[in-house]
Amino acid sequence: MGNLDVMTVALVRLLGIDPLNIPVPVQLLGFTMSVLWIAGLVWVIWTFLRFALATVSDILDVHQAKHSIAIARGLTKHDFDQIRRGIKAWRLLLVRYGTDEYLRGMASDADRALGRTRFDVINMKLALSNIGEVTLTWNLPVHRRLGTQFRCYIDLREGGVGSDVLTGMLSHYDEILVQPPESAHPQRVYFLLKRFRIVTSADGVKQNIVMPG
Numbered sequence: 001m002g003n004l005d006v007m008t009v010a011l012v013r014l015l016g017i018d019p020l021n022i023p024v025p026v027q028l029l030g031f032t033m034s035v036l037w038i039a040g041l042v043w044v045i046w047t048f049l050r051f052a053l054a055t056v057s058d059i060l061d062v063h064q065a066k067h068s069i070a071i072a073r074g075l076t077k078h079d080f081d082q083i084r085r086g087i088k089a090w091r092l093l094l095v096r097y098g099t100d101e102y103l104r105g106m107a108s109d110a111d112r113a114l115g116r117t118r119f120d121v122i123n124m125k126l127a128l129s130n131i132g133e134v135t136l137t138w139n140l141p142v143h144r145r146l147g148t149q150f151r152c153y154i155d156l157r158e159g160g161v162g163s164d165v166l167t168g169m170l171s172h173y174d175e176i177l178v179q180p181p182e183s184a185h186p187q188r189v190y191f192l193l194k195r196f197r198i199v200t201s202a203d204g205v206k207q208n209i210v211m212p213g
Contacts, residue, residue, distance in 0.1 A: 007033035050113075061114075062097075065142045065210070069195055071175040072134040080128045086166045088155040090124040092138055098146035099209065100202045115146060124152065134173070140210065147211040149199065153190045163189055179206065 008030025012019050017026060098107065098115035107115060124138040142148045156163060163186050167178050170191065177198075179190040192198055196208040 005030060005034040007031070007037060061144050062141045063144060064139045066137070066139050068135055068137040069175055069193065070133050071136050071193075072173040073132060075128065075132045075134055077128065080134060083166070083169055084126070086157055086169075088157040090126050090136065090154050091152070092122040092124055092140065093151045093153060094118050094120040094122060094141060095149040095151060095201075095207055097143040097148055099149070099199065102146070104202070111146065114143070136175075142210050142212065144212050147209055149201070149207045149209045151190055151205070151207045152193060153188045156187055156189065 008022070008027060011017070011026055011030045011033075012022060015026070017023070096103075096115050096117050098111065103112055103115040120141075122138055122140065124136055127135050127137070129135065140148060140150065154166075156166065163181060167181075167189060170176050170178050170189070175194050177192040177194055179192065181189070192206060192208050196210060198206055199209050200206050
């Protein structure tokens with residue numbers, strides 16, 4: 001059986017066939033199974049290599065940019081605490097790398113893979129200074145060639161003030177543009193930051209974007 005492929009040898013042993021007189025259908029079946037097994041192995045290796053290369057590319061092409069902006073001024077601690085009581089956390093949703101226009105029309109297959117939807121969640125920090133300035137701070141991964149699309153939101157605290165009241169409060173924050181709620185009783189309130197460029201995605205959702213450079 002030295003000249004037989006692995007799958008044919010396995011079939012011969014499984015079926016108890018004389019290795020010197022193997023029926024043609026068994027030989028064809030064994031050969032086909034060997035080809036499929038090799039193709040599957042190649043696919044697994046190729047998939048792993050693509051994943052590894054994409055991971056390395058992400059590490060090399062993405063840098064962490066720290067942002068800190070004053071979103072409101074002249075707030076008292078009482079006003080600040082009112083907002084905090086209704087909010088569990090301030091978060092940023094990393095949507096994708098690259099603009100929708102580029103990814104749809106001009107991007108290579110590699111860039112389209114980099115521009116896949118991610119929805120990675122990044123925590124933001126809110127602080128009040130002694131002079132009543134409210135500062136929002138976060139680290140944003142920015143792709144060096146494609147830029148980064150993101151959207152900010154707040155997780156509402158259960159039992160806190162309603163979303164309508166909270167939206168009214170946030171509308172007075174200079175740098176915040178509150179987005180319409182996605183449901184009648186939202187658990188999140190999405191907002192944009194006026195300082196950054198605003199784009200509309202293919203599905204009609206407005207998002208912030210930081211361009212490379």
